[in-house]
Amino acid sequence: QSVLTQPPSVSGAPGQSVAIFCNGSSSNIGAYYDVQWYQQLPGTAPKLLMYGNGNRPSGVPDRFSGSRYGTSASLAITGLQVEDEADYYCQSYDNSLGVYFFGSGTRVTVL
Amino acid sequence: QVQLVQSGSELKKPGASVKVSCKASGYTFTDHAMNWVRQAPGQGLEWMGWIHTETGNATYAQGFSGLFVFSLDTSVSTAYLEIRNLKPADTAVYYCVRGHGCSFKKCYLDYWGQGSLVTVSS
Numbered sequence: 001q002s003v004l005t006q007p008p009s010v011s012g013a014p015g016q017s018v019a020i021f022c023n024g025s026s027s028n029i030g031a032y033y034d035v036q037w038y039q040q041l042p043g044t045a046p047k048l049l050m051y052g053n054g055n056r057p058s059g060v061p062d063r064f065s066g067s068r069y070g071t072s073a074s075l076a077i078t079g080l081q082v083e084d085e086a087d088y089y090c091q092s093y094d095n096s097l098g099v100y101f102f103g104s105g106t107r108v109t110v111l
Numbered sequence: 112q113v114q115l116v117q118s119g120s121e122l123k124k125p126g127a128s129v130k131v132s133c134k135a136s137g138y139t140f141t142d143h144a145m146n147w148v149r150q151a152p153g154q155g156l157e158w159m160g161w162i163h164t165e166t167g168n169a170t171y172a173q174g175f176s177g178l179f180v181f182s183l184d185t186s187v188s189t190a191y192l193e194i195r196n197l198k199p200a201d202t203a204v205y206y207c208v209r210g211h212g213c214s215f216k217k218c219y220l221d222y223w224g225q226g227s228l229v230t231v232s233s
Contacts, residue, residue, distance in 0.1 A: 002155070036219040038156070045206060045226055046148075046156065051219040089156050093216045099172045100218055102148075105155040 003028060003094050004103035011109040017078040020106045022090030023071065028101070030071035033093040037066055037075045038102075040087040049088070050075060077108070085110045113137040115207050115224035122230045123197050131192045131227045133207030140188035141165045144213035146220055147181060147192050151203040159205075161213050162190065197231045204228050 005023045012018040022035065029035055037050040048057050050066040053073065063084075065076045073092075077084055090103035118132040133145065146161040160171040162181040169181040180193040190207055205227050208220040 034217045034219070038220070040156075045223040046220075047223070048219060048221050051211075051221075052217070057221065087155075091158075091219070093218070095216070097173060099160070099170065100158045100213075101172075102156040102158055 002104045003097070003101050004090055004092060006088075006090060006103040006106040008104075009107045009109060011111055012077075012080045013111045014080055014082060016080050017076065018080060018108060019077075020075045020088050020090075020108070022073045022075075022092075022103045024073070024092060024094075025071050027096040028071075028092045028094040029068060029073055031095055033095070035066065035068050035073040036091040037064075038089045038091065040089070041083075042086070046089065080108075080110055082110050084108060113209065113222045115209065115222055117205075117207060117224040117227045120228040120230070122232065124233055125198055125231055127197050127231075128193060128195045129197060129229055131194075131205050131207075131229070133190045133192075133224050135188045135190070135209070138209075140185055144210040144218070145181075145183070145190040146208040146210045146213065146218070147179075148206040148208055148220075148223075149203045150206070150226075151200075154203075159192075161210055161218070163214065164190070194229065197229075199231045201229060202231050 038046040039049045040046040053068040054066040147159040149157045159175045162169040182191045207224040209222040
């Protein structure tokens with residue numbers, strides 16, 4: 001069981017916006033530890049999508065944005081595209097366990 | 112360019128051991144931590160832990176100490192994951208991943224190996 005909870009699935013039509021939430025607690029996101037997001041396309045290794053809560057690595061489109069508030073974080077995708085269909089994972093540090101964790105993962109489906 | 116190239120798929124019997132290698136290139140190996148991530152078939156990502164590539168000090172996540180061992184050979188810029196006393200539940204893809212800020216509780220993983228499938232079956 002992950003200490004970071006995500007909805008199992010989110011869907012939207014092309015061009016729409018979707019948001020994926022990552023719910024943590026006072027020992028991880030709520031303790032101001034950075035949140036990262038990763039995208040895993042089918043059959044491939046994950047890829048860093050967002051780091052330090054809202055920073056995009058070079059090459060990641062600005063359709064993707066991240067934020068952190070309280071004990072939660074979110075990844076927003078605007079102008080959804082077919083190629084965004086993938087699994088998305090949040091990640092942070094938990095100070096009660098002293099290690100890093102991934103969220104449970106969210107599958108984004110483009111209708 | 113940064114590359115992490117992992118060893119190939121392995122088929123092992125329960126009780127055996129396996130050693131997965133991860134050869135890094137395109138950057139100074141000791142400038143970044145090396146992390147290991149497990150993904151069982153159809154499941155999510157699990158952070159197994161990480162190793163400080165300068166000191167060799169390893170940190171293991173819960174459930175990954177004892178039978179899982181991280182090691183390095185800095186002379187050839189290679190990290191290793193050894194899994195001992197394999198069980199069918201260890202069947203998974205194992206990724207090595209370069210990390211930033213891992214010593215400071217703000218680790219993010221920027222370059223991933225292609226993954227190594229370890230299958231444990233009698």
